[in-house]
């Protein structure tokens with residue numbers, strides 16, 4: 001009898017298993033995939049970041065080396081070798097989780113799990129018993145009506161197929177201007193594809209701060225990406241290795257067509273709970289198909305918890321990890337906690353985009369008096385030396401208390417810099433607290449301090 005069986009070894013599940021084992025529980029983790037690490041390590045965060053890194057290096061060599069006096073022929077792309085680099089990056093990471101499982105004495109139950117009643121998990125022909133079960137089965141790409149994905153054919157693909165394309169397409173249409181679509185779209189744009197992004201809404205990066213949306217779209221357009229916003233895709237038809245897409249402007253007007261070597265469907269993800277037998281177990285679901293949980297990640301069934309992408313909230317690896325740690329602590333009799341107000345979001349393009357907390361509009365809509373401090377990277381020496389002057393740091397603070405409510409960054413290292421604001425927000429800091437903190441020079445983080453100064457008497461370098 002286990003104290004805990006975790007179903008799914010993504011960042012939610014494997015972190016939960018490790019923390020529970022560290023707290024002295026006897027733990028098993030079921031994973032149906034051949035390797036540990038879930039979507040994130042196998043077909044998500046990690047392979048996509050390897051491709052982003054490689055394509056960024058190519059961009060630097062093609063566009064910026066010569067400007068720095070680094071002359072010589074720009075490298076060409078060996079696609080097979082680049083795919084090998086990506087596969088190796090994935091493998092070292094998934095093997096790393098295997099090592100951690102062994103180190104923490106966690107049993108990896110290989111196969112697909114179903115719940116066979118209270119405390120019973122079936123894997124293959126065997127039924128395992130546990131005092132507690134955590135569902136961490138993650139998510140899968142959402143389907144789009146009229147557009148049939150065939151990753152093996154490589155013409156109409158989802159994010160998983162886009163990481164494994166047989167060759168670099170000359171033309172690519174990305175459906176959906178969210179994080180995944182823009183990240184993968186910018187990879188292929190840098191590798192030479194002509195990329196067009198079609199989005200149903202009137203802005204890119206739905207939900208992000210309006211100024212970030214506008215600035216970032218300009219930056220991507222400068223990099224050669226084209227955008228068709230406010231358009232509903234109706235169908236995609238594959239013929240002879242290319243696809244023709246039909247879409248209609250939402251405002252009205254004639255349907256249009258666009259043809260490309262590759263179509264990437266990046267219209268979001270849906271919770272994945274297939275085959276678990278949740279119906280039979282009597283588990284309540286939300287109307288959008290997520291597992292329903294309370295504040296302590298407990299479902300309505302005794303001893304059954306759920307975390308990560310299969311429960312409501314942002315579909316992010318670090319949110320899943322935080323929930324994994326917290327639910328393990330709850331099960332071990334401690335006080336697990338996740339602060340959902342301080343979960344950063346990052347778009348790993350170049351430049352990066354990062355945000356945490358409230359947008360300016362959301363802060364205003366909450367009825368507060370709001371002040372905003374903004375600082376452009378054009379005023380930051382380090383960013384300029386890297387040819388990364390596009391973008392800004394924007395801090396949203398409460399006008400009465402000076403407490404930081406949110407931050408939004410478009411610029412170099414945005415995904416690292418945002419954590420300074422996360423820590424500040426965790427401590428309930430004011431903009432002045434950040435402004436009074438000495439920041440090393442020359443760093444891009446100085447732009448964060450300058451934005452904080454701009455919430456008060458003013459930034460220096462503008």
Ligand code: FAD
Nearest residue numbers: 008010012032038039040044045113138308309315316317
């Ligand atoms: P998952 O990682 O989806 O893991 C669930 C695991 O459960 C899977 O391995 C699955 O095989 C297994 N499973 C499911 N059902 C069963 C069953 N019945 N029995 C046994 N095993 C089962 N997030 C970020 O924070 N940063 C990023 O940069 C980022 N980039 C991304 C890029 C792409 C292309 C994609 C697709 C996603 C990206 N994400 C990113 C999102 C991130 O991958 C997910 O939020 C995260 O993986 C969710 O973790 P999870 O543990 O909930 O589920």
